[in-house]
Amino acid sequence: MNVTEQTVTPSATSDSQDNVEAQGARELLLETASQIMREGDQVDISLSELSLRSGLNSALVKYYFGNKAGMLRALLDRDMVTIIRSVDALLAKDAMSPEAKLRRHIGKCIDTYYAYPYLNRLLMRLVRDSDEAEARTIADTYLTPLGVAYDKLIKAGVDNGTFRSVDAQLFYFTVTGAADRFFSARLVLRHCYGQDTLTEELRDRYREHTVDFIMAGILARGH
Structure with a gap:
């Protein structure tokens, strides 16, 4: 193997995929919250509606943002x-x-x-x-x-x-x-x-x- 080549280990690939998926979930939560606010002409949302509309577990709000305020x-x-x-x-x-x-x-x-x-x-x-x-x-x-x-x-x-x-x-x-x-x-x-x-x-x-x-x-x- 040429010394300039990089070996991508399975764990590195897995970590990269996890990061992409995590970023995607985070952005999906934000965009879904934005849609709910636009459609309802409001600045509050329920986590249950957010979960239903996004297809994601509402526990991810705490994981990514700390809480709803975050x-x-x-x-x-x-x-x-x-x-x-x-x-x-x-x-x-x-x-x-x-x-x-x-x-x-x-x-x-x-x-x-x-x-x-x-x-x-x-x-x-x-x-x-x-x-x-x-x-x-x-x-x-x-x-x-x-x-x-x-x-x-x-x-x-x-x-x-x-x-x-x-x-x-x-x-x-x-x-x-x-x-x-x-x-x-x-x-x-x-x-x-x-x-x-x-x-x-x-x-x-x-x-x-x-x-x-x-x-x-x-x-x-x-x-």
């Missing part, structure tokens, strides 16, 4: 990363104008909340139900980065004359509220507008409407 935190980690990464990437794009950055970010928020309409409610629940240290960790991980990003984006737009000066903290609530409220309001759609499905066409219309509406409030006169 699973919900892992779900938040999975879903919020899209927004955090997108705003970080925008801040790094020196060639893009503050207006273009903000428009793209708001649109990305709409798309993310369309995919995960429970996102803000899940975040608030975890903050509310956690002890002070854990709540601070969640806030530092997900809320503070957005607040800092909005402050930088708005300041850059004010400095180049594109934006009027607005409160970055209140701007955060405006963007988050616009995204969260619409995609968690299926009962309003059903009973007031006779529409029970959040379609991609409706998402696209709402994205365009929200971006234009919010930007009209922050753009300086003449822009």
Whole structure:
């Protein structure tokens, strides 16, 4: 045997397969929990329903996540990363104008909340139900980065004359509220507008409407 060749022992192969299977089971639990929340327009799930829908033993929740709260935190980690990464990437794009950055970010928020309409409610629940240290960790991980990003984006737009000066903290609530409220309001759609499905066409219309509406409030006169 050539000395550069590797011998894969049965135990190594078995361990690798076990790791793949474990990762698959973990992701299946998260995706099933996400589906239950989306379909039920809720931020709570029962372990029995999770087990039934996923085909996995509910004891795996404790094995992979410690408890149900740990699973919900892992779900938040999975879903919020899209927004955090997108705003970080925008801040790094020196060639893009503050207006273009903000428009793209708001649109990305709409798309993310369309995919995960429970996102803000899940975040608030975890903050509310956690002890002070854990709540601070969640806030530092997900809320503070957005607040800092909005402050930088708005300041850059004010400095180049594109934006009027607005409160970055209140701007955060405006963007988050616009995204969260619409995609968690299926009962309003059903009973007031006779529409029970959040379609991609409706998402696209709402994205365009929200971006234009919010930007009209922050753009300086003449822009």
